[in-house]
Amino acid sequence: MTQGQRRVWLALEEQKRRRSRAAALSAPAPAILLASDGHGHLTWTLNFTSAYGQINIYKSADGVTWPSDTYDGWDLASGSRDCSGDPGYFRICICDDNGVDVPPYSNAVYSDGL
Numbered sequence: 159m160t161q162g163q164r165r166v167w168l169a170l171e172e173q174k175r176r177r178s179r180a181a182a183l184s185a186p187a188p189a190i191l192l193a194s195d196g197h198g199h200l201t202w203t204l205n206f207t208s209a210y211g212q213i214n215i216y217k218s219a220d221g222v223t224w225p226s227d228t229y230d231g232w233d234l235a236s237g238s239r240d241c242s243g244d245p246g247y248f249r250i251c252i253c254d255d256n257g258v259d260v261p262p263y264s265n266a267v268y269s270d271g272l
Contacts, residue, residue, distance in 0.1 A: 186205055187262075188204075188205065188206040188262055189204070189205050189206075189262060189264075190202055190203075190204050190250060190251070190252070190262060190263070190264035190265075191203050191204075191205075191264065191265065192248070192249060192250055192264035192265055192266075192267050193267060194248065194267035194268065194269055196268065196269065196270055197242050197269060197270060197271075197272050198240065198241040198242030198243065198244065198248075198269035198270075198271065198272075199238065199239075199240050199241075199242060200215070200238060200239045200240075200241055200248055200250070200267065200269075201237060201238045202237060202238070202250060202264060203237070208234060208252050208260070210234065210252050210253065210254050210255065210260060211233060211234050211235060212231060212232070212233065212234060212252070212253050212255075212257075213231070213232050213233075213234050213250045213251060213252055213253060214228040214230075214231055214250065214251050214252075214253045214257065214259055215228060215229050215230040215231065215232055215239065215241065215248060215249075215250050216228060216229055216248065216249050216250070216251070216263075217229035217241075217244065217246045217247065217248055218246060218247045218248075218249075218266070219246055219247070220247070221247035221266045221268065224249065228257070229241075229248070231253070231257065232250075234252060241269065242269065242271070242272065243271055243272075244269070244271050245269060245270055245271030246268075246269060246271070247266045247267065247268050247269075248266065248267055248268075248269060249263055249264050249265065249266045249267070250263070250264045251263045251264065
């Protein structure tokens with residue numbers, strides 16, 4: 159290998175490393191996206207996989223302060239839950255087998271309780 163070929167090879171290897179680091183930095187953070195029809199019918203999607211199959215559902219009157227106790231527990235794989243009839247803000251979080259939250263928490267959504 160000539161000196162010129164070696165420089166080209168080194169430049170290509172460095173480019174591969176830079177691209178690999180950039181791809182690792184641009185990977186999205188784990189997130190749960192919670193949606194509501196406005197009347198308490200909640201649906202969610204995740205951009206990651208979980209070793210746990212349950213979620214904790216939380217309800218708040220103002221969407222800012224959240225009680226430490228759960229409003230309800232539910233199955234993660236179902237992808238939806240009907241919490242109609244109770245106005246307020248809702249958010250969810252995956253929980254382990256003991257009911258302890260495993261962040262991240264979802265965004266908060268509002269339900270009018272109808």
